[in-house]
Amino acid sequence: MWNLLTGYSGLLSLGQQAFIGVGGYAVAVMSNYHGIYIWLSVLLGGLFSVLLALFMSLFIFRMRGIYFGIGTWVFAETLLIWFSNWKYVRYGMGLFIKPTPPPSMPEVYYAAFIIGVGSVVLVYSLLRSKLGLGLMAMRDDDAVSETMGVEVFRSKLYCFLLAAFVTGAAAGVLYIFQVFIQPYRAFAIDWTVKLVFIVVIGGIGTIEGPIAGSIIFVLLSQTLAEYCSVSMLVLGAIAIGVILIAPKGIMGTLQEKLGFEILSPRRK
Secondary structure: OHHHHHHHOOOOOOOOHHHHHHHHHHHHHHHHHOOOOHHHHHHHHHHHHHHHHHHHHHHHOOOOOHHHHHHHHHHHHHHHHHHHOOHHHOHHHOEEOOOOOOOOHHHHHHHHHHHHHHHHHHHHHHHOOHHHHHHHHHHHOHHHHHHOOOOHHHHHHHHHHHHHHHHHHHHHHHHHHHOEEOHHHHOOOHHHHHHHHHHHHHOOOOOOHHHHHHHHHHHHHHHOOOOHHHHHHHHHHHHHHHHHHOOOHHHHHHHHHHOOOOOOOOOO
């Protein structure tokens, strides 16, 4: 979803963790306090993220470029402070997620698998549609694309809402697996750092890039788990190395050199 926003639509989001936190807390509150079925809570988490995105759009869509990114980050930081001081969600102490009945690990796995594969199919289908063509034109030049008939504001809004829903639902599944949610982790800027690393390493503006970047990130994170003090330095050094050697990321460079695309957004 971050690649869809930044790589294909030109919307530099630095506050995607806002939807991660809202999606996770929605699952915790709905299942713990109201006894709502856990998978329905996941969908509600996505819907709450959409409502948040609608509210954010009233302000941040007046901004462009890095100012748009700063605006999204400010919203995420505001939510972090709010949830840390909100008695209803036990302040900064966090909440254990205890749904009744608790889902099995295979159920959590298949839910994550469906969201993962479904998001790739969704992005692929979207980019091959008229809206997708408009998003890519908008990324290259807002003014020119608008003169060509692209409804810039509406296209940005659709993309932003879609990214919010999928991110919020994915966060719900993640926190079902982790069992515990805390505002200082759910709304942390660390999420944006991870998203940027994954997309830049894999190849921004390619459908396959985030998949390759996710695999590399997970493998590196597991390998460096015993070296917490230097793990971020190593990841940063790898990112800088890839940017210098292959500025378009792994998949982007392969596509440029070999002309090979597994999932092409181009329409024949």
